[in-house]
Amino acid sequence: MLLIDSPSHNAYFNIASEEYLLHRFPTEDLFLLYVNAPSIIVGKFQNTLAEINLDYVQQNNIKVVRRMSGGGAVYHDLGNLNFSFHTLLGENDFGDFSFFTQPVLKMLNNLGVPAELQGRNDLLVDGKKFSGNAKLARHGKMIQHGTLLFNSEMEVLGEALKANPLKFIDKATKSNRARVTNLLGYLPEGTTTDDLKDLLTREILKIHPDATRYILTDEDLLGIKKLQQEKYETWDWNFGFSPNYNFKRAIKIPAGFIEIHLDVVHGIIDKVKIFGDFFASQPIELLEQELVGQKHDLNALRLKLSQLDLTQFFGKVTLEEIIGGFK
Incomplete structure (x- = not known):
């Protein structure tokens, strides 16, 4: 030995x-x-x-x-x-x-x-x-x-x-x-x-x-x-490497109530559904489509979301407020 x-x-x-x-x-x-x-x-x-x-x-x-x-x-x-x-x-x-x-x-x-x-x-x-x-x-x-x-x-x-x-x-x-x-x-x-x-x-x-x-x-x-x-x-x-899972998180921010549902396959977002009482000037489905294929990783999501105009989907919000819904 x-x-x-x-x-x-x-x-x-x-x-x-x-x-x-x-x-x-x-x-x-x-x-x-x-x-x-x-x-x-x-x-x-x-x-x-x-x-x-x-x-x-x-x-x-x-x-x-x-x-x-x-x-x-x-x-x-x-x-x-x-x-x-x-x-x-x-x-x-x-x-x-x-x-x-x-x-x-x-x-x-x-x-x-x-x-x-x-x-x-x-x-x-x-x-x-x-x-x-x-x-x-x-x-x-x-x-x-x-x-x-x-x-x-x-x-x-x-x-x-x-x-x-x-x-x-x-x-x-x-x-x-x-x-x-x-x-x-x-x-x-x-x-x-x-x-x-x-x-x-x-x-x-x-x-x-x-x-x-x-x-x-x-x-x-x-x-x-x-x-x-x-x-x-x-x-x-x-x-x-994590097994497939479903993620759900509800947050309350000044722009309203937001509930995020994710289907995640080997760490990659496969399906997204976002609900809430926020006001959006653009269909929330457009944001959902942008998130499909992204890693369920805060750094990756922060980078992706920083490239989008989130006010079109949620009204007056900050990037960090929305990131909170994915934690």
């Missing part, structure tokens, strides 16, 4: 590294640790916009990254340690999460933390979740990865993942907003994220005494950054 500690706090880099390492080491077992700066990691089959508080995320420069595995959305920051096991597919039961969570539980139990695995893939302490785990199988290998909420900013976590479920109708995987907690209050005073890294690594070494530390090479770093730029930083992957 190779033990890898990521040198980066960039979520785009770290999520890209999981895919890169699958190809780089097709047969070796790996144990990867990484810590991300503030970011939301959404499951592969989720509708990203339905999982996040977009305004809050953008205002606070929180990265949004889609991972390869399924499951729900999670919040990462510097108080959250992430671990990832890579093994050959078939060596362990794909549906069994207990095998790779056992070292985590043993480490915490040895520190006096009454942590346990409950349900299929969650680790809890006193009935509150501190770790969610997910899996994927690809190229003959299996990855199981999870989080450890150590000293995460719970207020930010709550706000960043506070999406409005009334805006979206779809069949995408929904996150289970369980009660969560940090481990800090359960651990010996003075424990740090680096301490947890060391303790967890020691637990892995008890199971795999022949494991060796691996430092990512310059070639590895270039490969990961290439994948990061071409896939994990892109709107197409993080937002456009």
Whole structure:
């Protein structure tokens, strides 16, 4: 087994590294640790916009990254340690999460933390979740990865993942907003994220005494950054990959009441219907036609709408007022 500690706090880099390492080491077992700066990691089959508080995320420069595995959305920051096991597919039961969570539980139990695995893939302490785990199988290998909420900013976590479920109708995987907690209050005073890294690594070494530390090479770093730029930083992957959904938003502005309905296919607006009590000098259907084929992305819509005379459709309005109807 190779033990890898990521040198980066960039979520785009770290999520890209999981895919890169699958190809780089097709047969070796790996144990990867990484810590991300503030970011939301959404499951592969989720509708990203339905999982996040977009305004809050953008205002606070929180990265949004889609991972390869399924499951729900999670919040990462510097108080959250992430671990990832890579093994050959078939060596362990794909549906069994207990095998790779056992070292985590043993480490915490040895520190006096009454942590346990409950349900299929969650680790809890006193009935509150501190770790969610997910899996994927690809190229003959299996990855199981999870989080450890150590000293995460719970207020930010709550706000960043506070999406409005009334805006979206779809069949995408929904996150289970369980009660969560940090481990800090359960651990010996003075424990740090680096301490947890060391303790967890020691637990892995008890199971795999022949494991060796691996430092990512310059070639590895270039490969990961290439994948990061071409896939994990892109709107197409993080937002456009979302399953098809219907979006509805009603807003009240000085020009009147406006209700916007969108059918969105892989992030692209397929159908538009706009209702309201506003006064228009031009048929609203003309604006609806202009929006078909655009990304359901505020920057793209802002650019498109800035090229149109919105007063012809809504009377006295501002661009930002209308943009509010697409959030």
